[in-house]
Amino acid sequence: MLAALVLVAFGSLGSALTFNARDGASAGVVTKCVKPGQAAITLDDGPYNWHSQIADLLTSYKVKGTFFINGNNWACIYDKDRIANITYSYNLGHQIGLPSRLFLGSVTYPFEAHHTWSHQDLTTVSAERLDSELTLLTTAFERILGVNPAYCRPPYGNYNDTVVNAINAKGMTVMTWNADSMDSDGYTEPQSEAQYKQLLPSSDGSVIALNHETNPTTASTLIEWLIKELLNLGYELVTAAECAGGDAYQSVGQPQTPTAQWYCPSTN
Ligand SMILES: [Zn+2]
Numbered sequence: 001m002l003a004a005l006v007l008v009a010f011g012s013l014g015s016a017l018t019f020n021a022r023d024g025a026s027a028g029v030v031t032k033c034v035k036p037g038q039a040a041i042t043l044d045d046g047p048y049n050w051h052s053q054i055a056d057l058l059t060s061y062k063v064k065g066t067f068f069i070n071g072n073n074w075a076c077i078y079d080k081d082r083i084a085n086i087t088y089s090y091n092l093g094h095q096i097g098l099p100s101r102l103f104l105g106s107v108t109y110p111f112e113a114h115h116t117w118s119h120q121d122l123t124t125v126s127a128e129r130l131d132s133e134l135t136l137l138t139t140a141f142e143r144i145l146g147v148n149p150a151y152c153r154p155p156y157g158n159y160n161d162t163v164v165n166a167i168n169a170k171g172m173t174v175m176t177w178n179a180d181s182m183d184s185d186g187y188t189e190p191q192s193e194a195q196y197k198q199l200l201p202s203s204d205g206s207v208i209a210l211n212h213e214t215n216p217t218t219a220s221t222l223i224e225w226l227i228k229e230l231l232n233l234g235y236e237l238v239t240a241a242e243c244a245g246g247d248a249y250q251s252v253g254q255p256q257t258p259t260a261q262w263y264c265p266s267t268n
Pocket residue numbers: 044045115119155156
């Protein structure tokens with residue numbers, strides 16, 4: 001109700017209006033799961049040092065999670081270790097030998113989604129930069145994993161009509177969140193737990209939880225606590241794509257062989 005009122009109140013401002021994820025939903029932007037009782041644990045800003053550890057943790061609890069990854073933020077996605085990280089988490093979905101992740105149904109797996117190339121506020125960049133922020137990472141997805149992502153989270157949850165249209169034009173749906181651990185805003189792990197304790201009961205029956213795989217205590221402690229808390233509250237833990245009622249990827253193919261073109265331009 002509050003989100004609807006906000007939209008009505010600000011609707012007359014038209015396309016100049018910039019939304020932040022904390023403001024509520026805009027048309028075509030996913031902020032909560034389609035089905036009540038579902039929760040999506042999302043981990044942003046990687047791949048980074050604890051990526052594979054978190055993928056293993058999710059798998060050990062037989063629950064799903066989603067990595068909204070960058071191309072060149074905390075690390076360059078073409079670094080050998082980072083290629084290994086996302087290939088590892090992606091391939092967890094292939095352990096039972098099915099031909100395509102799109103048909104895995106209820107099987108446990110993490111998956112990767114788009115969080116832009118270098119984590120700029122997309123509402124402040126040029127049209128050319130907006131395009132490259134999307135295209136450079138999509139190219140990296142196609143090279144390293146052989147897939148074309150279907151979901152994109154704009155950095156800082158900031159978007160306007162131009163940003164949404166650009167992401168949609170690449171065939172992707174915009175997803176933000178409705179429960180923020182504040183782990184990238186200086187919250188300690190106990191403070192993030194307290195934040196979730198406050199937010200989860202009032203999350204409208206479904207949860208998209210925002211966390212950052214780049215935060216050491218998120219990796220070491222918070223995610224395991226959150227998994228247990230959500231399961232205790234009776235939530236079904238799903239991928240962001242399942243939460244939104246869609247497929248994880250626009251297309252699924254084979255990874256490519258690395259070439260000299262696999263590098264991060266020094267233009268950030
Ligand atoms: Zn981010």
